[in-house]
Amino acid sequence: MRKLGGKVGSNCRFIGEISFGSEPYLIKIGNNVSITSSHFVNHDGGVWVFRRDFPEIDVIKPIDIGDNVFIGSHCIIMPGVTIGSNVVVGAGSIITKSLDSNGVYAGVPAKYIKSIDDYKQSSLENNLKTKGSPTKKSYLINHYKIK
Numbered sequence: 001m002r003k004l005g006g007k008v009g010s011n012c013r014f015i016g017e018i019s020f021g022s023e024p025y026l027i028k029i030g031n032n033v034s035i036t037s038s039h040f041v042n043h044d045g046g047v048w049v050f051r052r053d054f055p056e057i058d059v060i061k062p063i064d065i066g067d068n069v070f071i072g073s074h075c076i077i078m079p080g081v082t083i084g085s086n087v088v089v090g091a092g093s094i095i096t097k098s099l100d101s102n103g104v105y106a107g108v109p110a111k112y113i114k115s116i117d118d119y120k121q122s123s124l125e126n127n128l129k130t131k132g133s134p135t136k137k138s139y140l141i142n143h144y145k146i147k
Contacts, residue, residue: 001029009033009067016073023060030067030085038075066101075110086116 001008001018005025012029016037016096020027023042029035042057045075051057065071069083082098083117088093090106090113099105104113130136130142142144 001027026060026062027065028062028068029065032067032073033065033069035071035075036073036078036091038071038073040077042079044079072106088116088119 001014001020001024004020006020006027006029008029009029009031012033012035018035018037019039021042023028024040026042027040032068040063042060047054047057047059047064054065059079063077063079064082065077066087068085068094070087071083072076072093074092074093074121075089078094078096080098081095082104083095084099084101084103086102087099088104089099089141090104090112092108093106093110095105095134096109100112101109102116104116104119105111106113128140130139133139
């Protein structure tokens with residue numbers, strides 16, 4: 001991403017296939033951001049239908065992602081979107097409008113689901129405490145009664 005001219009903060013991870021579109025230099029990603037197999041779109045390709053009458057038409061906008069953001073697998077981030085800080089975006093979401101900080105969003109188009117504090121509370125209630133455990137596999141098989 002940096003080689004393409006985009007700005008990326010520290011402690012970020014990109015997992016899987018990430019497409020930064022045709023204007024990656026217009027993308028800014030904050031610190032502590034995780035993105036899995038997603039696609040950034042900086043331009044409105046639909047203006048193609050006007051090119052005969054307006055050969056130079058281009059609608060292009062930047063994308064800005066705040067700090068401490070998780071973007072689930074196979075999301076599409078559309079032109080001009082700002083994603084605030086402390087945000088979780090559910091897998092398969094299409095982000096067509098800016099997302100405020102401190103929230104969980106999902107859907108097509110992405111909509112507010114709950115506050116980040118409510119998400120934290122439900123995550124803590126469902127915490128299995130297996131991260132980094134050498135016995136994680138056997139624990140999960142036993143816990144979910146998998147035969």
